[in-house]
Amino acid sequence: xxxxxxxxxxxxxxxxxxxxxxxxxxxxxxxxxxxxxxxxxxxxxxxxxxxxxxxxxxxxxxxxxxxxxxxxxxxxxxxxxxxxxxxxxxxxxxxxxxxxxxxxxxxxxxxxxxxxxxxxxxxxxxxxxxxxxxxxxxxxxxxxxxxxxxxxxxxxxxxxxxxxxxxxxxxxxxxxxxxxxxxxxxxxxxxxxxxxxxxxxxxxxxxxxxxxxxxxxxxxxxxxxxxxxxxxxxxxxxxxxxxxxxxxxxxxxxxxxxxxxxxxxxxxxxxxxxxxxxxxxxxxxxxxxxxxxxxxxxxxxxxxxxxxxxxxxx
Ligand SMILES: Nc1ncnc2c1ncn2[C@@H]1O[C@H](COP(=O)(O)OP(=O)(O)OP(=O)(O)O)[C@@H](O)[C@H]1O
Numbered sequence: 001x002x003x004x005x006x007x008x009x010x011x012x013x014x015x016x017x018x019x020x021x022x023x024x025x026x027x028x029x030x031x032x033x034x035x036x037x038x039x040x041x042x043x044x045x046x047x048x049x050x051x052x053x054x055x056x057x058x059x060x061x062x063x064x065x066x067x068x069x070x071x072x073x074x075x076x077x078x079x080x081x082x083x084x085x086x087x088x089x090x091x092x093x094x095x096x097x098x099x100x101x102x103x104x105x106x107x108x109x110x111x112x113x114x115x116x117x118x119x120x121x122x123x124x125x126x127x128x129x130x131x132x133x134x135x136x137x138x139x140x141x142x143x144x145x146x147x148x149x150x151x152x153x154x155x156x157x158x159x160x161x162x163x164x165x166x167x168x169x170x171x172x173x174x175x176x177x178x179x180x181x182x183x184x185x186x187x188x189x190x191x192x193x194x195x196x197x198x199x200x201x202x203x204x205x206x207x208x209x210x211x212x213x214x215x216x217x218x219x220x221x222x223x224x225x226x227x228x229x230x231x232x233x234x235x236x237x238x239x240x241x242x243x244x245x246x247x248x249x250x251x252x253x254x255x256x257x258x259x260x261x262x263x264x265x266x267x268x269x270x271x272x273x274x275x276x277x278x279x280x281x282x283x284x285x286x287x288x289x290x291x292x293x294x295x296x297x298x299x300x301x302x303x304x305x306x307x308x309x310x311x312x313x314x
Contacts, residue, residue, distance in 0.1 A: 002030035002193040003064045003082065003160045005050060010059035012045055018217050019045050023059070025212060025222040027161075030292060032187050032194040033222075034204045036239055037214030038248055043197040046214070047163050050195070051083050052076045063161070081109065084154030084162040084192075088169055092138040092149055098125070099134035102153045109157060124152040127189070128182060144175035148182070155190070164196040168203055176200060180207050180283055188285040188292055201242050205229060205280040209298060213239055215248065226302050229279050230309070279306060 005027040012019045019042035027033050037043050048054040050061055052068045060067045068079050092101045099121060106117045125131050128148040138146055147167055154162055167183070168176040180203050187194050198204055204211060211229075212222035213236055220235050221228060228236055238246025279302060285291055 002191050004029040005161065005193065005195075006060075006062040007050075008060050008062075010049065010061065011057045012042065012049060012054065013057055020214055020217050020219065023214075023219045025219060027193055027195055028210070029193055030187075030191045031209040031294065032183070032196065032207060033210040033212065034196045034198060034208040035212045035214065036198065036201075036204055038239070039199075041214040041217075043214060044165060047085075047165055047195070047197060051080060051085065051163065081157060082160045084157065084159035086147065086150050086154045086162065086164045086167055088166050092146060092153070094138055097135050097137055098130065098141075098149050098152075101138070101149060102156060105153060105156050120156055121152075124155045127155065127186065128152045142175075143170050144172075144179065147171065147179060151182070151186075155186075158190075159192055161193045161195070164194065164198075166197055166199065168198055168200045173202075176203060181286060183207060184283045185285050185289050188289050191292060201240060205240065206283040209294070215239075224298075224301070225282070226279055226305050230305065279309070 007026070008024045010023040011021040023046070035043050035046060045054060049056050050068075052061075052071065056069055059069070061069055063079060063082065066079065068076060071079060092098075093104070096104070102121045102124060103117050106112055106120060112120070121134075122131065125134065128151050130145065130148055130152060133141065133145065133149075136145075138149070141149070151167075164183070167179055171179065183194065183196070184207060194208075196203075196208065205225075208225050210223060211225055213220045213228070215235050221231065221233060229240060231237065231240075235247050238248050282298075282302070
């Protein structure tokens with residue numbers, strides 16, 4: 001059914017380098033959330049902290065009511081079973097075929113019989129569209145197939161939470177579109193809580209229920225998709241529109257005067273992206289896939305926002 005993750009006052013540093021501080025947010029149970037942020041803002045560190053691979057300096061991460069930052073290693077081992085993680089490159093074992101790669105967590109963490117394992121592996125391979133590829137080695141398939149195999153492997157223990165670390169990296173736009181559809185469909189089918197770290201703005205605009213943005217060692221904003229897509233917050237606007245004008249610089253933060261000048265230019269409309277504040281339509285689950293009940297509430301919320309925007313535009 002998916003569980004809620006409640007993060008409060010989370011701070012992480014390595015030596016003197018503060019990665020982010022005082023991060024608080026709630027990933028609602030069963031919903032899809034995306035975490036954005038310029039390179040090096042600590043998105044991967046955030047994922048690793050959620051799963052208990054890194055210990056924060058301060059703050060708590062409550063999963064199903066338990067603060068995982070305070071658990072001992074053997075207790076963490078149990079909590080980690082709630083998670084499925086899709087690593088950037090799929091993290092498959094190169095010498096194992098896809099079937100054995102996907103069966104690996106079941107053989108490692110359960111006492112299921114080989115026939116039961118076979119049933120589960122084939123079911124998950126079917127869900128990600130990989131039936132027939134069981135004997136292939138990771139080196140013999142495309143990057144998109146490797147991601148889907150990694151996803152099937154993340155699914156075999158029926159996780160309550162799935163973390164995706166840049167699922168779209170290295171894929172062409174068409175494969176990214178298929179993968180996004182797969183993510184939306186899977187979420188509707190298995191109802192787990194999804195958190196996706198991505199740089200792909202088109203995906204971030206269409207796929208999630210919620211969006212968060214890390215910048216300058218802080219969580220600038222976290223909230224419903226429609227709220228961030230229509231936000232006037234300069235960092236959020238710059239990032240979601242993928243443009244150079246704004247507080248985010250090439251390698252570091254820009255000075256205040258330059259930012260002010262660029263924002264003023266944008267305000268004049270000289271370099272305004274057409275429809276920059278538009279509420280991109282959500283990606284819907286494919287035909288025949290039942291939509292979770294929350295979709296009605298979200299659709300109403302978004303329709304209301306569009307009505308208000310239409311009235312304001314008149
Ligand atoms: N184990 C570690 N020890 C020391 N520093 C680390 C460690 N892991 C990450 N860092 C540092 O933390 C910072 C954030 O890294 P992270 O990989 O989380 O960024 P990111 O936002 O995911 O970047 P990208 O978008 O480029 O993948 C970087 O400066 C990195 O060097």
